Amino acid sequence: MASGTSRNALLAVSLLTVALGGCSNYIKRDEFDSTIADLRATDQRLQSQIDALSQKHDALVTRLAGRTRVETGAHFATNDATLGEQDKPLLDDFARVIRESHADAIVTVEGFADPSGSAAYNKRLGQRRAEAVRDYLVGSGLNAAQVRAVSYGEDRNRQVRDGAVGEAGRDNRRVALVIDYAGAPRTAAM
Template sequence: MVTRTFRNAGLVVALSAATLAGCSSYIKRDEFDSTVADLRATDQKLQSQIDSLSQKHDALVTQLAGRVRVETGAHFATGDASLNEEDKPFLDDFARVIKDNHSDALITIEGFTDPAGSAVANRRLGLQRAQAVRDYLVSSGLGAQQVRAVSYGEDQNRQVRAGAIGDAGRDNRRVSLVVDYAGVAMQNTAPPAG
């Protein structure tokens, strides 16, 4: 019985030592707080830059659960996925802000259509629109791996003007730019002296 007690005590001591040794790999609270503060600063900086773009280009920008959404990335003619010249200056500025300040950012381009046509054709057209904007942003210097395209087609709960087509449905024929992840803040400091 005494041997069993010593054996159990030895097992408890060994498990405690192993547990405490594993704790040494945890991040310290001040390092964690510093990382969180850096991420919040990066998000605030991105939001400020997107707000500036919004004022310059009259775009609607919202922040949803850590994501930044730009609702007016580009608009399209009925049945067309060609990028308009009038949308390119905004997209150029957007690409420049992301490239210069948030090179790790992850962007989702969401494509939409008005409800004219079949749901299948509209889903395909929405993707073509999103890909056109994606390709333009990549040609403007963003990394292909950081910009992805998705389509919502004519999804009713995503229409700006419910059921509107033709001229009235222009706001439905659009792409939205969503910054899913802003990345780590880039430091504008000189390299250390060597």
């Protein structure tokens, strides 16, 4: 009886080994590992490019729920939506990175204002600031369909310096670049 139980156990273990061996053939662990490695490499490449932009131009970069946000150094004078020459090098580098490595990326340019005018006026002013930066990025080679412009105007929950105007409110008169979708990365030809 003991040898019959031992045979049954040996037969069960043998069948389980054959069944599990067959399963490993269609899981394709190597392809899975390769895909994960590619995704991690892409994420690291994008992060290093953003970090380089941050270091080069003193931009603040944060990640929020799968989105990347770049608080640029692009600031505007009171009641003005003219993009300054000092802001263009960062935008040129940003456009180059997106164009060369993430051609399918979706970017939102967010415009802001300090509370020195009416809320309606500041919403329009923030939109004009966002559009000025969007137009510059498109002029730098990004596809117009992939760059959106929105305004938050003087929304209190979006102000850097709550209620500040004039020189103190400079940080409120800004744009931010948000990468909503990085797209499929381009890889260098071998």
